[in-house]
Amino acid sequence: MLDDDAVADAARRLLAAERSREPIRQLSLQYPDMTVEDAYRVQRALVAAKTAEGRTVRARKIGLTSRAMQQAVAITEPDYGVIFDDMFFADGGVVPFGRFIRPRVEVELAFVLDQPLKGPGVTALDVLDATRWVTPALEILDARVQMSDPETGHLRTIVDTISDNAADAGIVTGGRAVRPDACDLRRVAAVLYVNEAIEETGVAAGVLGHPANGVAWLANKLAPHDEFLPAGQVILSGSFTRPVFVGERRDPRGLRRPGRGDLPVPLGPRCS
Numbered sequence: 001m002l003d004d005d006a007v008a009d010a011a012r013r014l015l016a017a018e019r020s021r022e023p024i025r026q027l028s029l030q031y032p033d034m035t036v037e038d039a040y041r042v043q044r045a046l047v048a049a050k051t052a053e054g055r056t057v058r059a060r061k062i063g064l065t066s067r068a069m070q071q072a073v074a075i076t077e078p079d080y081g082v083i084f085d086d087m088f089f090a091d092g093g094v095v096p097f098g099r100f101i102r103p104r105v106e107v108e109l110a111f112v113l114d115q116p117l118k119g120p121g122v123t124a125l126d127v128l129d130a131t132r133w134v135t136p137a138l139e140i141l142d143a144r145v146q147m148s149d150p151e152t153g154h155l156r157t158i159v160d161t162i163s164d165n166a167a168d169a170g171i172v173t174g175g176r177a178v179r180p181d182a183c184d185l186r187r188v189a190a191v192l193y194v195n196e197a198i199e200e201t202g203v204a205a206g207v208l209g210h211p212a213n214g215v216a217w218l219a220n221k222l223a224p225h226d227e228f229l230p231a232g233q234v235i236l237s238g239s240f241t242r243p244v245f246v247g248e249r250r251d252p253r254g255l256r257r258p259g260r261g262d263l264p265v266p267l268g269p270r271c272s
Helices: 004-020 036-052 067-072 124-130 158-163 211-225
Strands: 057-063 079-084 094-096 104-113 131-141 168-173 189-194 197-203 234-236 248-250 256-258 262-264
Touching (some): 036 158, 057 168, 079 158, 104 189, 104 211, 124 131, 168 234
Antiparallel strands (some): 094 262, 104 131, 248 256
16 A cells, blocks of 8 residues: 555645646556555545645546446446535536646536435435435546656556546536436436537446446445535436547647637536
8 A cells, every 4th residue: 555655745746736737647657556545545635635725525426337437447346536616617607628637528417415325225216315406417527647658658547547536627517407206317318519519429327227326336435434425415426428528629630639718518418
């Protein structure tokens, strides 16, 4: 395991990278034996540093919920991170592109809790009973760790992503909020456009069979750390589209280049 000094140093550098918009070298290269638990220790240190500055945890996210994504990064379960108060953006609003390094967007369902959820033993039915509203959502991702090492081409691993607060960067909730029993949440589908081009489609059943399963998994995963999901918290249950880069333009050769200016936010899918 990483010692406490290494954990604190990694958290400090990740926080500095977010502010400077200059990603750090992959922690998986610096610490080849780094474990998933080490990565969560770094994440907790990063969260503690931000809360000490006055930021408030308003939501949580669950990532890597699809079988294909888990196989791609050689893990057998999802990961999670936290979302702070200054990471919420209005539906149909404008997100400042200059805030991010290289943002991507995923489509998800967000569960707004009316009652707390505390594991172990939380089930999908418990999640539905505890949920007041379900709303379509967009998660904005960013990487404060280099996605590809410029010297070796080494791609970041799961420990890099978890340490980097599961790549959280922002959230947009919108569309028509519904009660959790208003429709079969497994069948909610989404079409993700970038400008007028369809980049990705998906259906919510891709999230562990039912998006409520993701929320139940998170409540049970937090239990050993004496943490729970409080009433009023927003839970991003997991993406059912692949992440799509946004704010990019194409040069005359057809290659994608980073865009400039502000990032318009789509309205998101609707449950019907």
